[in-house]
Amino acid sequence: MENQFFSPRIIAWYQHNRRDLPWRHTRDPYKIWLSEVILQQTRVAQGMPYYLRFVEAYPTVFDLAAAPEQEVMRLWQGLGYYSRARNLHQTAQFIAQQRNGLFPDTFSSLLQLKGIGTYTAAAIASFAFDEPVAVVDGNVYRVLSRVFGIETDIASTAGQKEFWTLANTLIPPDQAAVFNQAMMEFGAIQCTPTSPDCLLCPLQAQCQANATGKVAALPVKSKKVKVKERFFNYFVVAQNGQLALKQRNTRDIWQQLYDFYLVESDAPLTSIDALDDATLRDILPQVIIEPPARAYTHVLTHQRIQAQFWVLHAPDTLLTLPSELQFFSHEAIEALPKPVLITAYWKERFL
Ligand code: SF4
Structure with a gap:
């Protein structure tokens, strides 16, 4: 598939199919950060009430920083992964107290914050500050592995590097935010894990997995989590x-x-x-x-x-x-x- 077709088609699909989600109406890095931390490992339907409650209780990073930890944990209750809530609170205190409420505005400086990894830093940098850095989450791995027929293990370091590099070559420098949103949304509602809508897919003709009957087999993820x-x-x-x-x-x-x-x-x-x-x-x-x-x-x-x-x-x-x-x-x-x-x-x- 010729790469230049990929981004315009994904973005065009997104303009017609996007869900109206509250965090898509803001460029405030604090609210984008909140939404991304809440939505990690969580479905949108489950995360949405938490996001709305947090924004209502703590409209700014100063409000979150000033809240007692027990109150923050109580509001987080039920989302699991409680270290995320503690990091969220501590990082809010750092930003409020040490940076006068100002978020770092680049991918590399966001990465320095506690609890902010590659994924969240890329999301804030692109959605709030338009930096052309790709967000690579489970949805993006799935879309890229299928469309480009990549069989590298996404749990391996080599695989993560390969997908990260590919996603960053596909991102249009002047449409970083919309491209990242489009990729994640496409994986969430069109190219889903078990029932992708290949018949009505704008990338069907170019999709390698569709052509070779490997849709169900991609992405490859070798590491089984031991329970x-x-x-x-x-x-x-x-x-x-x-x-x-x-x-x-x-x-x-x-x-x-x-x-x-x-x-x-x-x-x-x-x-x-x-x-x-x-x-x-x-x-x-x-x-x-x-x-x-x-x-x-x-x-x-x-x-x-x-x-x-x-x-x-x-x-x-x-x-x-x-x-x-x-x-x-x-x-x-x-x-x-x-x-x-x-x-x-x-x-x-x-x-
Ligand atoms: S054709 Fe199917 S597998 Fe390929 S990108 Fe579209 S929905 Fe995904």
């Missing part, structure tokens, strides 16, 4: 209508979010006696134990968690709890940032 199985045994100490929770500070999933006392095991637990845990040994004789009603399964990208919850009904006089646990009323729990798994259990059992 780790984890077994969480939660102990919910209940006293006087309050529950004991703690903030997660270990280098693990859900950092800074709140959950209950947790003992992890290598396999599903059949009996509480099988746990050798000093804290539980102290607490269990003092409480009435309510066994789990059911198990909960929670799936993350690299982990599958099976969780069970024991409620430990404690008398008023109890009890020496580990210092990281604190009692909270249900009203206070509502306001805490919590993993979706904890919210689901808490609502089902206690509300």
Whole structure:
């Protein structure tokens, strides 16, 4: 395929088929950054309410910088990948305090910011500042690999370099923003992973994958993500209508979010006696134990968690709890940032 046909056709397709999304009406780098961070690993339909809530709560980078971290995490709750929310908050503070609210305006200077990688830097640089640098996300890999018949593994460093170089040779210097939007939109709604609309595709005649029957096989992605199985045994100490929770500070999933006392095991637990845990040994004789009603399964990208919850009904006089646990009323729990798994259990059992 001759490269010069590619960009005008993609852009023409975009002008007729684009969705009206709120972040496409702004050139404000702060709002573009917000939308890109929220939409990573997230479908537009799921990310949109989060974007609208963040923009309403924090209309400027100064508002986000001034917000308490717990409030930001609470607003982020349910999107997963919580380190993104922490980086977002810290970078907002850096921009507000060290740069007087001004975003860096080039791809290379944006890359220096915490939590901003190649993809987000390219998106902000092109959408806000018209810099001709290509955004290469999963959609773009798919479109390019199919149209140009490229079989290089997109998970390999060589593959990423090849696609990045190709995308940057295709970008029209004076239409960077619209070209990048067009590429991502084309991959999201025309050249989709499992049901691309090849019949009505403006690139059908030139598409190598269509010509060779390799549409379903492209892009090639070799690395399979290994999913780790984890077994969480939660102990919910209940006293006087309050529950004991703690903030997660270990280098693990859900950092800074709140959950209950947790003992992890290598396999599903059949009996509480099988746990050798000093804290539980102290607490269990003092409480009435309510066994789990059911198990909960929670799936993350690299982990599958099976969780069970024991409620430990404690008398008023109890009890020496580990210092990281604190009692909270249900009203206070509502306001805490919590993993979706904890919210689901808490609502089902206690509300
Ligand atoms: S012809 Fe099919 S596979 Fe090729 S670009 Fe169009 S939608 Fe994608």
